[in-house]
Amino acid sequence: MSRNDNQERRGRPPEPVSVEVLAPGHTFATVTDKISSIVLTRRTPLYWLVGLGFALLLVMVLLTAITYLMGMGVGIYGVKIPVGWGFDIVNFVWWIGIGHAGTLISAILLLLRQQWRTSINRFAEAMTLFAVACAGMFPLLHMGRPWLFYWLLPYPNSMQVWPQFRSPLVWDVFAVSTYGTVSLIFWYVGLMPDVATLRDKAQSKTAKVIYGIMALGWRGSSRHWHRYETAYLLLAGLATPLVVSVHTVVSFDFTIGLPAGWHTTIFPPYFVAGAIYSGFAMVLTLAIPIRAFYGLEDFITHKHLENSAKILLATGLIVTYGYAMEAFMAWYSGDKFEWYMTSWRATGGYRLQYWLLILCNVVSVQFLWFKRLRRNVPFLFVISFIINLGMWMERYVIVVTSLSRDFVPSAWRPYSATIWDYATLIGTIGFFFVCFFLFLRLLPMIAIFEMRELVAKAEGGKR
Template sequence: MTTNAPNTQLVPADATHESVTAQVADIVFKRPVEKGWIVGFLVGLFLLNVLLTALGWLFFYGVGVWGINIPVGWGFAIVNFVWWIGIGHAGTLISAILLLLHQEWRTSINRFAEAMTLFAVACAGIFPLVHLGRPQFFYWLFPYPATTNMWPQFRSPLMWDVFAVSTYATVSLLFWYLGLIPDLATMRDRAKSRLVARTYGLFALGWRNSARHWMHYKTTYVMLAALATPLVVSVHTTVSWDFSVGIVSAWHSTVFPPYFVGGAIFCGFAMVLVLAIPLRRIYGLKDLITDKHLDNMAKVMLAAGMTVSYGYLMDASMAWYKNEPYDSYIYTNRFGGPYSAIYWGLIVCNCIVPQLLWFPCFRRQTLCLFGIALVINVGMWLERFVIISLSLHRDYLPSDWAMYYPTVWDWLLYLGTFGIFLTFMLLFLRVLPAISMMEVRELVHESQEQKREAANSR
């Protein structure tokens, strides 16, 4: 049923090609700018300055400003890296996997979800770089002919991560740009001023909407989606290998790749909702980002949440079943150790609160959905904290045990990355069409055809 007649709910009944195009393009062309946008942008700029301050002090003083120690060498930097990159995955999932599965409801959310991916990956990329301690030598990670005659070590998962994340960032950007080309041409054709038209025209590369261009476009787009699909799975799998290939007792587990990917989708969809709900309210896009879209995203979130919960359950039961003291101590420590509040917090946020999504009334109440999505984002951040820092603080040698307390610089750097995210997201809303106009026009066309067929058969 949902696959046969979704169009009637995804676009308004009286939508025309012109009306949907104007609705999206006007977000950019409309003057004056909304007050909400200006306030958000100022907040973003403020946070961006927080980031610059945190980075400046870090570069001046070194990683000693953070709370990391031995044994907890991986603190906030790695937690935040995994959290941000996981958020990015929902964008690729929506744009690539749902495209291959012919899920038409992806259409009006894919563009800004892809933008979210790019900015989340940009935020994520900062952390491993600054965590290097000597970030000016980051390029040593790449295989290039150096006068030192040193080359990277390809048996290390950290090396795989460099390849995975840099490829992911590049491919996400290419995929996003390819989808933008026809829409940039639309913006070029609708721009009132010559300068604006020329700027869009330059980036549209002279796209003419010709049948020949469309033929190549569609083939290329589907192929990029087919490439991005295994890529997105591989990226978070590689991230999880950073841990599971290591010998730290709590990390050395084969359940990591699938439940890391599940967690990425879970958290990413929550972030898409956190962005989509205010977006459609501020810009009055309720007939393009409909309740049906939110409902579907909530369902995906519920499914991913169950996957993650299953992962927690398996991880704990394996630790118990192995009957091996180091492994079972991990859970003794998680359940009742000094960080147990964080562990139980993650269980509440990721396993219990999402159960509300079984009930349609919670999925349809946007404010409620927004709250649940925020809780899930917090929960997934706690999960990464538990997996990364908590697993390290009590390792094999009790003489090594130590607590990890983040310092104010840890917090400011984390907070500062929201500055990148918010600023770039708002700039994107200001200058680029936030919804794929061309795909919505296609959807309108299909729904008109369906109506015509229905009228004819009657």
């Protein structure tokens, strides 16, 4: 394979494939058949239909909530001054954080020559795209008049409206849309050789035509592969800074403001770490059921799960460092507002959410120090769920507590979400899963040709 050649040209022998990232006994044909059959030949499984149906029901909830929002305005949400950012921003940050694992796996792990990225990159990238789509909905809905969203863009117009470029909210528009675009291109470029495989193997005429169009004329010539490898590597390089930039800009949404608990310099790195944390948690939440339902234990092995767990532990510890440093500096600063906010979070009206976040994000992840637990699949599934919850709580605590108690006690108001807040959140979860179920059914969820490369390397290693 050409990436292999590339490495040899650089004077590096191809790394032998550890048996742990691919079960032994696979050939080019078995790998191709096993992955493509899920799309092309196997019967649509019942649990897929049930899952899709349930997710569609949740989408109905989302549509209802949006329709009601259009009619009534943002007053249906719990946001009331001073808490002008409620669930919408919490959910936005949560979803966009989840969307970080895909690009990290695809781009950074590719550049770091990590073999274990191969079988999880495709669906992690898909997960990223759908999560970004969910995230993007919230700021739009939160505007109250989503049809005017284009006012955020700098374009010449007769209204004398121009975005305020000193506002991080405007940076967000660019950061998120760039991220969404590059992730989509990256995903699609990586998909092309596999879509061509599906085109060649498809039995039905319609499938042939659709996959044929999507493959953009891919024939697998060596020139195609050469261009492909170059493009993919360049895209990986381009996508890498985006992994950091998006959540950095999201953290600026808070830090550029002044409320106690928001304005702190550690937010950018610790938001990025938190995003990767939640992203990998979601990867595990999805990968564990998928490998069980579709019998993909040969491809998504214990090694993948264990490495993901290690990344969870590492990023979880960085997040913990962030919490600790924030608390210490709140005291050290001698700023009474900072210190009040820190102690109030732990003891005030939102202490339940606060301690839940500590329990989920700081305490629970410590179990992953133990190799036995990192290899315990049901345990990993549970812990990934807990971390997803914890990261949502973190954003809730950050957004709500700082706003509901700012500098003037007479302006203090508590916040509570309404049923429409919850409906929108649950609805986007449904939307995410609808997209994901369709992806599982219609596209190869594991990169077929990259798995074939692994097979080739594994055989090379044996010789």
